[in-house]
Amino acid sequence: MKVVSDGGGPDTQSRIVEVATRLFGQIGFQKTTVADIARELHMSPANVYRFFSAKSEINEAVARRLLAKTEDAIAEIAHQGGEASPRLRASIVAIEQGNAQRFLENRKLHELIETAFTENWPVAREHAQKLNESLAEIISRGSEQGEFHVEDCGLAAILVRSACLRFCHPRLMVECAQDSEPAIDQMIDFCLLALR
Amino acid sequence: MKVVSDGGGPDTQSRIVEVATRLFGQIGFQKTTVADIARELHMSPANVYRFFSAKSEINEAVARRLLAKTEDAIAEIAHQGGEASPRLRASIVAIEQGNAQRFLENRKLHELIETAFTENWPVAREHAQKLNESLAEIISRGSEQGEFHVEDCGLAAILVRSACLRFCHPRLMVECAQDSEPAIDQMIDFCLLALR
Numbered sequence: 307m308k309v310v311s312d313g314g315g316p317d318t319q320s321r322i323v324e325v326a327t328r329l330f331g332q333i334g335f336q337k338t339t340v341a342d343i344a345r346e347l348h349m350s351p352a353n354v355y356r357f358f359s360a361k362s363e364i365n366e367a368v369a370r371r372l373l374a375k376t377e378d379a380i381a382e383i384a385h386q387g388g389e390a391s392p393r394l395r396a397s398i399v400a401i402e403q404g405n406a407q408r409f410l411e412n413r414k415l416h417e418l419i420e421t422a423f424t425e426n427w428p429v430a431r432e433h434a435q436k437l438n439e440s441l442a443e444i445i446s447r448g449s450e451q452g453e454f455h456v457e458d459c460g461l462a463a464i465l466v467r468s469a470c471l472r473f474c475h476p477r478l479m480v481e482c483a484q485d486s487e488p489a490i491d492q493m494i495d496f497c498l499l500a501l502r
Numbered sequence: 503m504k505v506v507s508d509g510g511g512p513d514t515q516s517r518i519v520e521v522a523t524r525l526f527g528q529i530g531f532q533k534t535t536v537a538d539i540a541r542e543l544h545m546s547p548a549n550v551y552r553f554f555s556a557k558s559e560i561n562e563a564v565a566r567r568l569l570a571k572t573e574d575a576i577a578e579i580a581h582q583g584g585e586a587s588p589r590l591r592a593s594i595v596a597i598e599q600g601n602a603q604r605f606l607e608n609r610k611l612h613e614l615i616e617t618a619f620t621e622n623w624p625v626a627r628e629h630a631q632k633l634n635e636s637l638a639e640i641i642s643r644g645s646e647q648g649e650f651h652v653e654d655c656g657l658a659a660i661l662v663r664s665a666c667l668r669f670c671h672p673r674l675m676v677e678c679a680q681d682s683e684p685a686i687d688q689m690i691d692f693c694l695l696a697l698r
Contacts (some may be wrong), residue, residue: 380685426680464683465684465692468668469664469692478667484622488664496665496696499695501697
């Protein structure tokens with residue numbers, strides 16, 4: 307992503323992402339062109355390219371903005387005090403609800419996120435990394451408090467998120483929606499047993 | 503699936519599935535028509551329709567045959583005696599290897615299985631059910647032997663397979679191939695901790 311300092315650069319960049327998000331939500335990210343985005347902003351495509359050197363960078367920026375909501379929610383839970391187990395549960399539930407809400411609110415934006423995961427975009431890897439860090443923080447605190455018995459909290463976070471993939475993965479969540487078991491609480495209970 | 507008793511019915515049925523498997527592996531299941539299959543067998547499409555009332559039934563039958571290899575391998579492990587933990591590990595590894603081998607040997611046949619899972623075909627649900635039964639048998643034996651402490655072995659089997667979904671799911675396996683962690687043994691160790 308290019309960062310330019312002239313004439314309200316960051317503002318223009320945010321506006322491009324904002325308009326792109328709206329268009330992606332209306333007609334889908336694959337059908338939205340840089341020309342469409344430029345037209346909405348009353349600017350030339352060349353000007354959009356001053357901020358994003360390719361359409362794929364706009365896709366990534368929109369996905370990043372959408373995923374940041376969940377990342378921020380989990381980071382907040384990680385920074386709270388108190389028992390680790392309920393906070394670990396709340397985190398997994400928040401990841402699942404973030405996906406579910408996006409899916410229900412705007413199927414086209416959800417498809418962007420599904421594609422980011424399926425095609426392993428950098429933003430999907432960064433998202434996983436951020437969630438892992440927050441989960442590791444909670445598990446680490448739980449270990450200090452004697453609630454968990456875990457040597458490698460980073461690995462434990464990866465294992466918990468993998469174990470809960472059916473709920474945390476934007477496409478699997480849709481694919482497995484009709485499976486009544488495991489329920490998310492059953493899956494989290496199972497993870498807590500492994501951590502204790 | 504229609505079962506007819508005249509003129510070597512089951513034989514003809516098997517031959518249709520065999521030829522369909524070969525054609526699916528060569529040109530993909532979506533591009534293979536009932537006419538293609540009939541031509542290879544020197545019969546009329548109408549004759550193929552005596553055994554399978556729709557192309558989708560042939561798709562299911564081919565997928566069933568491919569998935570049966572893994573189901574049989576896991577059922578055999580479940581029927582063996584001995585400690586439950588190594589048998590549970592061997593089962594998950596066998597499911598992963600069944601997927602990996604199919605993917606490496608024939609990408610087009612793997613795509614059929616991916617689609618069966620993505621679109622939740624009956625054969626995918628039956629496959630999950632069979633694997634769950636075998637895993638439950640192993641966990642149940644482990645509980646009897648005092649190796650595990652599990653109340654609901656059927657649920658525990660579902661939880662273990664869900665936790666290992668990244669390795670057991672034909673498409674996730676491909677999607678997560680570049681993630682170095684968790685390794686399959688780390689994930690299984692985590693599950694064994696939860697069961698003990």
